[in-house]
Amino acid sequence: MRYDKAIIIAYERVDVMAVKKSSIRVAVVGFGFMGRMHYGVWKRMKGAKVVALCDKDRTQFETTIKGGNLAGADESLDFGDALICDDFDQMLADVKPDVVDITLPTPLHPVLAIKALEQGISVLCEKPMALTSAACDQMIKAAKKAPNGAQLMIAQCLRFWPAFQFLKTLIDSGKYGKPLAASFRRYSTMPGWGKGKSWFADESRSGGVALDLHIHDADLVQFLFGLPTAVTSRATYHEDGHMQYISTLYDVGNITVTAEGSWCMAPTFGFEANYIVTFEKAVVVLDGKREKPLAIYPVKGDVIVPKLKPEEGYYYEIQWFLDKLRGKKVPCLTTPEASRNSVALIEAEKQSAKSGKTVKVRGK
Numbered sequence: 001m002r003y004d005k006a007i008i009i010a011y012e013r014v015d016v017m018a019v020k021k022s023s024i025r026v027a028v029v030g031f032g033f034m035g036r037m038h039y040g041v042w043k044r045m046k047g048a049k050v051v052a053l054c055d056k057d058r059t060q061f062e063t064t065i066k067g068g069n070l071a072g073a074d075e076s077l078d079f080g081d082a083l084i085c086d087d088f089d090q091m092l093a094d095v096k097p098d099v100v101d102i103t104l105p106t107p108l109h110p111v112l113a114i115k116a117l118e119q120g121i122s123v124l125c126e127k128p129m130a131l132t133s134a135a136c137d138q139m140i141k142a143a144k145k146a147p148n149g150a151q152l153m154i155a156q157c158l159r160f161w162p163a164f165q166f167l168k169t170l171i172d173s174g175k176y177g178k179p180l181a182a183s184f185r186r187y188s189t190m191p192g193w194g195k196g197k198s199w200f201a202d203e204s205r206s207g208g209v210a211l212d213l214h215i216h217d218a219d220l221v222q223f224l225f226g227l228p229t230a231v232t233s234r235a236t237y238h239e240d241g242h243m244q245y246i247s248t249l250y251d252v253g254n255i256t257v258t259a260e261g262s263w264c265m266a267p268t269f270g271f272e273a274n275y276i277v278t279f280e281k282a283v284v285v286l287d288g289k290r291e292k293p294l295a296i297y298p299v300k301g302d303v304i305v306p307k308l309k310p311e312e313g314y315y316y317e318i319q320w321f322l323d324k325l326r327g328k329k330v331p332c333l334t335t336p337e338a339s340r341n342s343v344a345l346i347e348a349e350k351q352s353a354k355s356g357k358t359v360k361v362r363g364k
């Protein structure tokens with residue numbers, strides 16, 4: 001079975017560590033919605049210190065942002081003794097951080113990540129890794145050649161989210177038999193929590209609903225069931241040509257796996273992400289609008305409500321990267337190659353939606 005391959009959680013140890021200091025010095029670049037989220041998490045990490053915050057728009061440091069689909073992004077602004085700056089190159093030269101955390105619009109991910117890696121600085125970069133798989137390849141190449149053992153991680157956060165890790169544990173353990181079918185949904189209005197006209201609305205900059213939003217579930221499908229060999233997608237397009245909604249059937253062997261992503265929900269609907277996975281001996285449902293948001297409905301016995309780890313995935317992804325940088329043994333939960341392959345998955349999905357045909361996935 002294909003998914004057997006995906007369920008092996010190998011452990012990896014990093015021999016040459018990028019950082020052997022008591023406190024890892026971090027610069028957060030981009031202080032919009034996700035920059036604030038990551039900054040709030042880094043502040044809570046023992047063994048790391050935010051030494052610089054960089055945003056080309058300095059007024060971002062004066063205002064709180066309301067909105068977004070997640071809690072925690074509008075913390076009060078308290079920067080301690082971190083340097084506040086607006087020029088990335090200057091910041092690297094002045095501060096020489098151990099890690100840059102890139103929370104910038106997607107087109108900037110490759111260029112800034114590569115600059116940092118070339119200087120031996122480790123990079124945590126928000127998803128999607130880049131606008132194209134070719135650009136992802138350039139980032140991977142830079143990471144392989146990086147001095148000081150500098151490392152690259154792409155923040156595909158669902159791999160670290162308790163409700164999704166819980167699902168992976170159920171699949172890997174075979175506790176309820178084999179999975180028969182899985183469906184994942186992610187619904188939102190178009191993100192617009194930034195100032196002015198949001199860059200998300202420009203599909204050439206954000207990659208649109210497929211690359212920006214739905215990639216979360218595409219990456220999750222890869223995490224849970226292995227990289228699909230082919231995809232069959234259907235999409236709905238706005239009259240100006242941008243994609244508003246996508247639905248995909250993934251070829252992962254004997255399991256029927258689908259995911260859909262929407263940026264055309266009414267504002268009154270809000271944000272929603274859920275899944276239903278049917279096993280031979282149970283159905284597992286995540287749905288924040290149910291009385292029991294996450295529950296197992298076994299074929300025999302009572303409904304089970306699992307207890308999850310308390311934090312959001314952002315906390316665990318940053319903790320994982322920090323542990324990895326510090327040379328701790330960490331489970332192999334993600335790699336830059338896997339994040340690259342998720343971008344390739346989306347490329348195949350977009351092609352399939354346009355052509356109406358099944359498209360092979362060009363994974364590496």
Ligand SMILES: NC(=O)c1ccc[n+]([C@@H]2O[C@H](COP(=O)([O-])OP(=O)(O)OC[C@H]3O[C@@H](n4cnc5c(N)ncnc54)[C@H](O)[C@@H]3O)[C@@H](O)[C@H]2O)c1
Nearest residue numbers: 030031032033034035055056057103104105106126127194
């Ligand atoms: N993991 C998640 O759940 C999640 C959620 C939302 C966004 N994201 C991703 O995070 C990234 C950032 O999204 P966002 O919502 O924070 O965007 P945003 O527009 O809120 O913030 C981007 C920030 O980058 C700054 N910026 C732009 N160019 C810059 C430059 N050259 N140098 C320094 N600063 C610059 C902008 O002024 C802005 O403050 C995107 O790739 C997006 O897809 C991930």
